[in-house]
Amino acid sequence: MIKRKLLGQHFLISDKIAKSIVSFADVKPDDIVLEIGTGKGILIPLLCKDAKKVISVEKDEMLYLQAKKTFSDVPNLVLEQGDAFKKDLSFTVLVSNLPYSESRTAIEWLVQKKFKHAVLMVQKEFAQKLVKKEGKERRAISVIAGYCLDIDEKLDVKNTSFRPPPKVDSTVLLIVPKNIISKDVIDNINKLFSFRRKTLRHIGKKMGIEIDSDKRLEDISDGEIINIAKQITK
Numbered sequence: 135m136i137k138r139k140l141l142g143q144h145f146l147i148s149d150k151i152a153k154s155i156v157s158f159a160d161v162k163p164d165d166i167v168l169e170i171g172t173g174k175g176i177l178i179p180l181l182c183k184d185a186k187k188v189i190s191v192e193k194d195e196m197l198y199l200q201a202k203k204t205f206s207d208v209p210n211l212v213l214e215q216g217d218a219f220k221k222d223l224s225f226t227v228l229v230s231n232l233p234y235s236e237s238r239t240a241i242e243w244l245v246q247k248k249f250k251h252a253v254l255m256v257q258k259e260f261a262q263k264l265v266k267k268e269g270k271e272r273r274a275i276s277v278i279a280g281y282c283l284d285i286d287e288k289l290d291v292k293n294t295s296f297r298p299p300p301k302v303d304s305t306v307l308l309i310v311p312k313n314i315i316s317k318d319v320i321d322n323i324n325k326l327f328s329f330r331r332k333t334l335r336h337i338g339k340k341m342g343i344e345i346d347s348d349k350r351l352e353d354i355s356d357g358e359i360i361n362i363a364k365q366i367t368k
């Protein structure tokens with residue numbers, strides 16, 4: 135039970151939603167699709183139908199071994215066991231019903247990658263954080279996502295579409311990359327937001343650069359925040 139919770143093991147049981155997710159992914163015959171979190175494999179037959187290759191990664195060894203048995207005769211499927219965020223895999227399309235506890239990791243990992251588009255299911259509240267463009271509620275992850283990704287909220291999914299049902303509802307996002315940033319810049323954006331109530335002048339002093347402004351992070355654009363984060367890295 136503890137493992138289930140940590141790994142976000144709420145399996146999709148709705149064929150209708152599985153089909154919608156795969157239709158948003160718009161897989162073409164030359165696509166290499168990466169799926170993070172094989173689970174019980176509800177998306178696999180649908181993804182394999184159209185893709186050149188599907189790589190599906192599952193952290194839980196038992197689920198990985200089950201999938202190996204179930205899908206042993208699918209020629210364009212590669213199943214891997216382990217933490218997908220620690221593997222260096224290339225793909226054109228990413229599809230994942232993400233474990234909720236790893237949504238942030240997934241976004242920070244994704245903005246460092248080159249790909250065509252991604253279809254991610256996340257907790258509804260997290261989706262709202264990602265698309266937050268301004269105001270006091272804007273967080274480091276909103277800035278990272280806002281600068282690097284075009285995000286379209288495609289579909290809300292009720293918790294009853296999963297077994298066991300999670301406590302919260304989900305949203306399916308279609309994501310197209312705009313800009314790539316490095317791990318150093320991501321780390322600096324997170325550091326900047328740890329001082330988010332302070333003026334830019336004060337933040338600059340803390341980070342060892344000069345910023346001649348009494349504005350706060352909430353008053354400036356995603357691009358301006360990224361520029362400050364890049365200056366710190368230099």
Ligand SMILES: C[S@@+](CC[C@H](N)C(=O)[O-])C[C@H]1O[C@@H](n2cnc3c(N)ncnc32)[C@H](O)[C@@H]1O
Pocket residue numbers: 141142143144145146147170171172173174175176177191192193194197216217218219231232233234236
């Ligand atoms: C929300 S379930 C979705 C499973 C399946 N794709 C579905 O739609 O029903 C998330 C799955 O991701 C797996 N998982 C969690 N963290 C992972 C990671 N870092 N790398 C690969 N798989 C992971 C979990 O064990 C779980 O099977």
